[in-house]
Amino acid sequence: RVGRTRKSMSCYLTSTQKRFWILTREDIEKRRSDARRRAIESAQEARASTGEPLQTDGPEPLTDEEETLLRRYYEAKILKVCAAFSLPSKVQATAVTLFKRFLLGTSLLQHNLKVMMLTSIYVACKVEENYVSAEEFGKGMHEDASRVLNAELTLLAGLQFQLVTYSPYRAVNGFRCDLEDKTERGDLEGPATPREKLDECVGLARRTVDKLMLTDAPLMYSPGKLGLAAFRAAGRELGVDAVARYVESVKEGKEDADVDGTL
Incomplete structure (x- = not known):
């Protein structure tokens, strides 16, 4: 792993x-x-090329909202x-x-x-x-x-034929595996968390990612950061202390440079 x-x-x-x-x-x-400006200009040019007058009382383009x-x-x-x-x-x-x-x-x-x-x-x-x-x-x-x-x-x-994507869902699974590995090695203080509790935590984190995917967050933040945020939020809501300790361990030392190291 x-x-x-x-x-x-x-x-x-x-x-x-x-x-x-x-x-x-x-x-x-x-x-x-x-993109919106180009589309409006293109539509106006297309209408003008047909000889039709531009309608000032026609439907307005969609607003940003x-x-x-x-x-x-x-x-x-x-x-x-x-x-x-x-x-x-x-x-x-x-x-x-x-x-x-x-x-x-x-x-x-x-x-x-x-x-x-x-x-x-x-x-x-x-x-x-x-x-x-x-x-x-x-x-x-x-x-x-x-x-x-x-x-x-x-x-x-x-898309400029650029199709590679890395998923926050994968990151959540990676953080869970890394948490278990660190616990087994004794690198994470405190008692081990029951597997069932971690399963519940991962499930909640994945549902949080579902919500994040409907925002601009995937265009602004790396999948590792989104996955870590969802994993941390799930741990807090479910009271899984090991997740909080794990997140702090990820943020310390050299791993602080890029949390995608746990992908």
């Missing part, structure tokens, strides 16, 4: 996710604003679709992350979001080697499978 932990850390630290898709709040807002609500709605739908198809959490996390990334560079006004949502899940299944056919998705969601297949290249191009 220790070997796999170190290998995962090394992969994340050199990944396209860390280099290109961990952003500041200002970066995220600017990308979305720029309305766009946020629409994004959150489809992100939540991804979780529901993945649950309906009994897809593993790694597919769920990858699908939501790819959908979020795609909408950083393109406006909600430019695409059928239901199709792009399903395409994100379809691509995530292939990335995570849990393939489900587009036809099966289309049938279950009452959508033409050809629309999903036709949208695949659009999604990939919008």
Whole structure:
């Protein structure tokens, strides 16, 4: 387990996710604003090219708040679709992350979001080697499978073909394993925590990650930090003292440099 932990850390630290898709709040807002402006200008240019006069009394574009609500709605739908198809959490996390990334560079006004949502899940299944056919998705969601297949290249191009994602769910599992290892080695003071209690803690932490995935947090923080935050919150709520001691041990010494060391 220790070997796999170190290998995962090394992969994340050199990944396209860390280099290109961990952003500041200002970066995220600017990308979305720029995408929205380009979409509105493109629509105006398209109308002007037809010779039609620009309508000043037509419907207004969505506000920032309305766009946020629409994004959150489809992100939540991804979780529901993945649950309906009994897809593993790694597919769920990858699908939501790819959908979020795609909408950083393109406006909600430019695409059928239901199709792009399903395409994100379809691509995530292939990335995570849990393939489900587009036809099966289309049938279950009452959508033409050809629309999903036709949208695949659009999604990939919008992501700059950077599909690697590391999941906070995986990080939670890694922290739990590391806690047990440190307890066994005697590196963590205090009595061992019953396995059932740790199972409960991990379950609660994973549900917390579900909520985090519906925010901008995955675009701003590393999966290790999100996983550690969820694990710590679960330990506090359930009164698992070993989790609090473990979190402090992770924050001490050389591991303080990057909590992804426990991925």
